[in-house]
Amino acid sequence: MPRVLIVDDAAFMRMRSRKLLEEHGYQVEEAQDGEEAVKKYVETSPDAVLMDITMPVMDGIAALKEIKKRDPHAKVIMCTAVGQQSLVMEAIMAGARDYLLKPFDPDKVLASLKKLVG
Amino acid sequence: MAEGYTLSPEDIRLFLDETLDQLEVLEEEIVKLEGEGHDPRLLQDMFRIAHTVKGSSATVGYSRMSTLAHAMEDVFAAMRDGRLAPRQELVNVLLEAVDGLRGLAAEFDLSSGPDAEGEGRIDVEALVARLAEAASLGAGTYEVRVKFADDTVMPPVRALQVIQALQELGTVAGSRPSIDEIRAEKAGLDLSAVLVLASHVDETEVERKVGEVSDVERVEVRRFQPESRGTEEALAAGGADVSQRDAAALPSTAGDSVGDGGGSPGGSSGREPGGNGGSGSCGESATTDVPRLLGRSQGETIRVGIEAFDRLVRIVSELAIDEARLAEVQRRLAALDGHSEPIEDLEQITAHMSRLTTELQEEIMKARMTPLASLFKRFPRMVRDTAASSGKLVEFVVEGEDTELDRALIEEVADPIIHLLRNAVGHGIEPPDERVRRGKPEKGRVRLAARHVEDRVVIIVEDDGGGIDLVRVRESAVRKGIISPEVAAALSDEEAIELIFQPGFSTASQVNDVSGRGVGLDIVRTNVEKLGGTVRVKTSVGKGTTFALSVPLTLAVFRALLVESCGQEFAVPLSSVVEVTRVPLSEVKPVGQGHAIVLRGKVLPVFDLRDFAGRGNGVMASESGDGTPTECPDRSSGRALVVVARYEDVRVGIIVDSLLGEQEIVIKSLGRLARCARGVLGGAILGDGRVALILDVARVLEKAMGRSHISGSGSEGGNDDRSDYQLQC
Known part of the structure; x- marks a missing residue:
């Protein structure tokens, strides 16, 4: 069962994502900021990460870069709101594999994960 | 294509000059490529150059040249596309082709135009055949088109993802x-x-890779057809970054572009003539000018023939002499007539003219300064070839190529450097197996470095090879009769190494193609010294050898201290003058074969200019133009006037009769005379028309230091070497 780390500072968002992913056969880990995400990534080596861009403590891009440093093959999907194009661009250049627009279209979330982890 | 030959001789000259410049760069890059392997940026640039040469030569109707350049272009394209590796054999063929292009440029007859029928000596067909053979390998270039879904969020990011995905497959x-x-x-x-x-990878793999990106609705992958010149044109515009900027010129489909860039109408400048050879697809107008703009950005100079420039220098030099003479006349008039108004006017005019002349000279001298890169870039190829033919592995390092030197001097130092580099590779660096046995890296290292040291340029040629065995040097010198066994035994290591600069000396045990041609380091030293330079060498057995050439920045004009001895004026380059002092004659003591004084507790070798100038030498007198030589003044005052000059870190005292002042002087060759006068760099015409001899401080110093038992004529230590320093021809 592929494992996905969901990173978001909003508990509500984490809960919705968890529900969706678990319904479709994914095992889910959660982190509420970038720092925790890096820690969890190292501990649990998930198959993919769904990472919010805007977060307290350590934002999504900083966390992405930290994770990439530790695992260059990390598959990180950035979650973004409209109007963050340059941040997403930066994330892609830093090695993010995909990006999803919030609020999530469930089909797109699943399609993106499927491409990355099967 | 021949109808295109309506260009003026000036256009043709520009075409040839540019082509030769480009070929030099190309050669350099080919050699670099061999060292560095697949470097897309480098390959792109090589492709661009071949492409430019092809276009330019086609424009002037020189079809043989454009044919050869075209064949090279294909090879570079294949290498760039990863279809061909820069193996040594291929590099050899490419270098031969560069030589071929050079030969074609040399065959180009300005008066009759290009010889399109191919009567020349360069076998273009053979070269093309070999290049084509070398390039006949598979293909691996794809043109990819992508359409994203209509509801794609942030399409630029998706586009970037596609590019990134493709970068994982190749370039x-x-x-x-x-x-x-x-x-x-x-x-x-x-x-x-x-x-x-x-x-x-194949098309399927490319398609699959792009398909991994979200929102990709459609992918089209096709093998890139080299015939679709439009794309090549766009790519030919420059290196990787540039080509990305220019990539808007990519045709919308590969198949619809037309024609061959070679036939496109080039600008009369002959630069980037293929720039508009692409199809008329979108982006065309925006991009065709880019290569031209790129071409122009470096073109803010005008070319002046070196002869024309030398004429300018000569005229300015004459002007400087007249200016000095005018000032002299003004001084004489002032002495006669006190402060009359016309004389004061004249004074103002001469003062102003003096400033202008100085400025003019400075500007001209600045314009003569050229970075050594123009010379140094020839060497990687030469070092490579020398290494290849002598079975050595050599890493060649060039440093300080930005260092500027008088253009005339650059030409003059070329041969000595070539000689030293060949020696370093051919004799200095050991064969790879021997290096390994000695615990050294298999690949030897030869370093060529230049830097400014005060008003001189020092050029270092260094190798990490076996060094020079001074025991063998002594033996060899004795065997060849250069010195007697006794002298050899008495020589210090520092002196012994000087033997390698003796005529007829060669340490190479075998004469070979690389450097043992019977002419040796004596030619190197002679040539460098003619420029007022020196050659010094340091060696350490097993570790390597370093040659240091030191030459003045410029030959033509410098400031000098004018001194006089027995009525003859001498000029001592001001840069070598340390101080002027007076010492009691009784303190000038004979030491060895020379003399010395003690100055502030240190022994200073001295040299009396009378030994050089005096004795009523007739040649000098007639040159001075005002009759008989002046009597040597009496030194009964008991004091000697000593000009302390230095060469590098060694000092010498020059005893003179009087000081005449400082002056900007212009060197005149003394022709036959100079050959007779070791110690004289040349002559300078003074304000009153007389000639001052410019002292070669290095030589004077050598004389005063009593080194003449090596560099002089006799190994017996006789006193006859003084004749070297007299003007007796």
Whole structure:
């Protein structure tokens, strides 16, 4: 069962994502900021990460870069709101594999994960 | 194509000059390529040069040259596309082709135009055949078009993802929109072309890779056809970054572009004539000018023939002499007539003219300064060839190529450097197996470095080879009769190494093609010293050898201290003058074969200019133009006037009769005379028309130091070497 780390500072968002992913056969880990995400990534080596861009403590891009440093093959999907194009661009250049627009279209979330982890 | 030959001789000359410049760069890059392997940027530039040469030569109707350049272009394209590796054999063929292009440029007859029928000595067909053979390998270049879904969020980011995905497969040579545009977030739902150079994958793999990116609705992958020149044109515009910027010129489809860039109407400048050879697809107008703009950006200079420039220098030099003479006349008039108004006017005019002349000279001298890179870039090829033919492995390092030197001097130091580099590779560096046995890296290292040291340029040629065995040097010198066994035994190591500069000396045990041609380091030293330079060498057995050439920045004009001895004026380059002092004659003591004084507790070798100038030498007198030589003044005052001069870190005292002052002087060759006068660099015409001899401080110093038992005529230590320093021809 592929494992996905969901990173978001909003508990509500984490809960919705968890529900969706678990319904479709994914095992889910959660982190509420970038720092925790890096820690969890190292501990649990998930198959993919769904990472919010805007977060307290350590934002999504900083966390992405930290994770990439530790695992260059990390598959990180950035979650973004409209109007963050340059941040997403930066994330892609830093090695993010995909990006999803919030609020999530469930089909797109699943399609993106499927491409990355099967 | 011949109807295109309506260009003026000036156009042709520009074409030839530019072509030769480009070939020099190309040669350098080919050699670099061999060392560095697949470097897309380098290959792109090589491709561009071949392409430019092809276009320019086609424009002047020189079909043999454009044919050869075209064949090279194909090879570079194949290498760039990863279809061909820069193996040594291939590099050899490419270098031969560069030589071929050079030969073709040399065959080009200005009066009759290009010889399109091919009567020349360069066998273009054979070269083309070999190049074609070398390039006849598989293909691996794909042109990719991508359409994103209509509801794609942030399409520029998706476009970037596609580019990144393709970069994992190979090199992305260009795209539309360009990578820069995509990063600037200027991209829509279409990536209308991405050119990928990927040698190890097929179309399916490319398609699959792009399909991994979300929102990709459609992918088209096709093998890139070299015939689609439009794309090549776009890519020919420059290196990787540039080509990305220019990639808007990529055709919308590969098949619809027309024609061959070679036939396109080039600008009369002959630069980047293929720039508009692409199809009329979108982006055309914006991009065709880019190569031209690139060409112009470096073209803000005008070419002046070196002869024309030398004429300018000569005229300015004459002007400086007249200016000095005018000032002299003004002084004489002032002495006669006190402060009359016309004389004061004259004084103002001469003062102003003096400033202008100085400025003019400075500007001209500045313009004569050329970075050594123009010379140094010839050497990687030579070192490579020398290494290849002598079975050595050599890493060649060049440093300080930005260092500027008088153009005339650059030409003059070329041969000595070539000689030293060949020696370093051919004799200095050991064969790879021997190096390994000695615990050294298999690859030897030869370093060529230049830097300014005060008003001189020091050029270092260094190798990490076996060093010079001074025991063998002594033996060899004795065997060849250069010195007697007794002298050899008495020589210090420092002196012994000087033997390698003796005529007829060669340490090479065998004469070979590389450097043992019977002319040796004596020629190197002679040539460098003619320029007022020196050659010094340090060696350490097993560790390597370092040669240091030191030459003045310029030959033509410098400031000098004018001194006089027995009525003859001498000029001592001001840069070598340390101080002027007076000492009691009784303190000038004979030491060895020379004399010395003690100055502030240190022994200073001295040299009396009378030994050089005096004795009523007739040659000097007639040159001075005012009759008989002046009597040597009486030194009964008991004091000697000593000019302390230095050469590098060694000092010498020059005893003179009087000081005449400082002056900017222009060197005149003394022709026959100079050959007779070791110790004289040349002559300078003074304000009153007389000639001052410019002292070669290095030589004077050598004399005063009593080194003449090596460099002089006799090994017996006789006193006859003084004749070297007299003007007796």
